[in-house]
Structure formats: structure tokens, C-alpha cells
Amino acid sequence: MTRVLVVAAHPDDDILGCGGTIARHCDNGDEVQVVFMTDGVSARGIDRKAVADRWKACENALSVLGVGLYHRLSFPDNEMDSVSLLSIVKKIENIASDVAPDIVYSHFMGDLNIDHMLTARAVFTTFRPQPGSSVRTLLSFEVPSSTGWLKNDFCPNYYVDISDQIExxxxxxxxxxxxLRDEPHARSLSAIKNLAKYRGSSVGKKFAEAFMLERNVIWDE
Known part of the structure; x- marks a missing residue:
């Protein structure tokens, strides 16, 4: 069984970036856990009920994919730059020490969103290749409407067929x-599905999710 850890800045980033891949891992009997750095909505000045509704939506979404365990951290939404990188890293390290993941998925370092960028930086720091590390594979995912809005191009070199998981x-x-937004926004359902179709067509599949393979280590048990 493969142990998978997904580290996302906000609830829904995990689904946008690797929801099909998460479902595929669950279908294969892998152990998947997801970490959320913030609630994703409190920066908008909304009430507690809206925050509670967001977490309920999160639980529903993860249930659809087959994930039973997730971790809520409490960093300030869209203000993760107001806390030290070290404090972010320590929170992730505490979870990582319990999970001992084989595969880690997180954000692309070149994302426009500050929380995405800092989450990626913290993940790279947490899972630096030290002796005794459990992590074999480290992958960055794309998030429509944030990835690609800067000059730092997302150049995928790792694809996962999600034809059976797209729905x-x-x-x-x-x-x-x-x-979700209306067309032609990048976060419209049609745009999200079309992106998966385009990524699939790049590798001869109906639908796929694309990643940047940041590190892959092969060793004997």
C-alpha cells in the first residue's frame, strides 16, 4: 500500500489540482491524507457559518473521492506571508512524521496566489531529501486561475490517466x-474538464491530470 499526502493551501485546491489522481489512489487501495493550510474563505470577511459550510463542502468532496482523513491547519487565509516559513514547516513536519508518505502532492512554486506559493515552499523544505526520508516522489500540481498567471511556466512532465475518475x-x-464560475472563467466546470481533456490528449488518454515531477528517488527496501 502506498501512503499519499496531499498538501493544499485551501479546500478545493486539492480537487482542482489532483482530484482525479486522489480518486485513483483510493481506487487502488492506497492510504490518502490531505492537509489544508487555511480555510480558504475567511479572508473575505465572511461569518463563521460560511467557514463551517466550507469545511462541510470539503468533507463532502473528499468523501466523493474516497478520502476519510484530512488535517485542518489554521494559518491566516491569503495572508500566509504574515507568518514565518519555519512555523509553517513545523506544522507540516508534525503531520509528515505520523504519515511517513511515499508520495507527496502540492502546489507549483510559481503560482500567483501567495498561499499556494508559500505552501509549495514549505513542502519543499519539509520534504528535502535527508537520510531516512520516506518520500520517494514529490509532485507539483496546477490550479486553474492561479497557475500560469505569472511568467514562471508550469511545464508538466508527469501525467496520470483519470479517464475513469473524471466524473x-x-x-x-x-x-x-x-x-465555480461561469464560462469562460478558468474555474468553470467546462474549462476544468477541458483542461483534463487537453492534458489527456497530450499523452494519448481521454482525461489526465498533469504534474511537474520535482523529485523521484528509487531505492531498495
Missing amino acids: RKVSALLSYNME
């Missing part, structure tokens, strides 16, 4: 209907 990814996203 579950879409169903999970519907849990976050408050975050």
Missing part, C-alpha cells in the same frame, strides 16, 4: 459550487 472529480468540485 468523480467533477462531482467533488460541485461540493464547492460557491467557488
Whole structure:
């Protein structure tokens, strides 16, 4: 069984970036846990009920994919730059020491969103290749409407066929209907599905999710 850890800045980033891949891992019997750095909505000045609704949506979405365990951290939404990188790293390290993941998925360092960028930086720091590390594979995912809005191009070199999981990814996203937009926004359902179709066509599949392979280490048990 493969142990998988997904580290996302906000609830819904995990689904946007690797929802189909998460579902595929679950289908294969892998152990998947997801970490959320912030609630993803409190920066908007909304009430407690809206925050509670966001976490309920998160639980519904993860249930659709087959994930039973997730971790909520409490960093300030869209203000992760107001806390030290060390404090972020320590929180992730505490979880990582319990999970001992084989594969880690997180954000692309070149994302426009500050929380995405700092989450990626913290993940790279946490899972630096030290003796005794459990991590074999470290991957960065793309998030429509944040990845690609700067000059730092996302150049995928690792693809996962999600043809059998695309509808579950879409169903999970519907849990976050408050975050979906109308066409031609990058976060419209049609755009998200078209991106998966385009990524799939790049590798001869109907639908795929694309990643940047940041590190892959092969060793004997």
C-alpha cells in the first residue's frame, strides 16, 4: 500500500489540482491524507457559518473521492506571508512524521496566489531529501486561475490517466459550487474538464491530470 499526502493551501485546491489522481489512489487501495493550510474563505470577511459550510463542502468532496482523513491547519487565509516559513514547516513536519508518505502532492512554486506559493515552499523544505526520508516522489500540481498567471511556466512532465475518475472529480468540485464560475472563467466546470481533456490528449488518454515531477528517488527496501 502506498501512503499519499496531499498538501493544499485551501479546500478545493486539492480537487482542482489532483482530484482525479486522489480518486485513483483510493481506487487502488492506497492510504490518502490531505492537509489544508487555511480555510480558504475567511479572508473575505465572511461569518463563521460560511467557514463551517466550507469545511462541510470539503468533507463532502473528499468523501466523493474516497478520502476519510484530512488535517485542518489554521494559518491566516491569503495572508500566509504574515507568518514565518519555519512555523509553517513545523506544522507540516508534525503531520509528515505520523504519515511517513511515499508520495507527496502540492502546489507549483510559481503560482500567483501567495498561499499556494508559500505552501509549495514549505513542502519543499519539509520534504528535502535527508537520510531516512520516506518520500520517494514529490509532485507539483496546477490550479486553474492561479497557475500560469505569472511568467514562471508550469511545464508538466508527469501525467496520470483519470479517464475513469473524471466524473468523480467533477462531482467533488460541485461540493464547492460557491467557488465555480461561469464560462469562460478558468474555474468553470467546462474549462476544468477541458483542461483534463487537453492534458489527456497530450499523452494519448481521454482525461489526465498533469504534474511537474520535482523529485523521484528509487531505492531498495
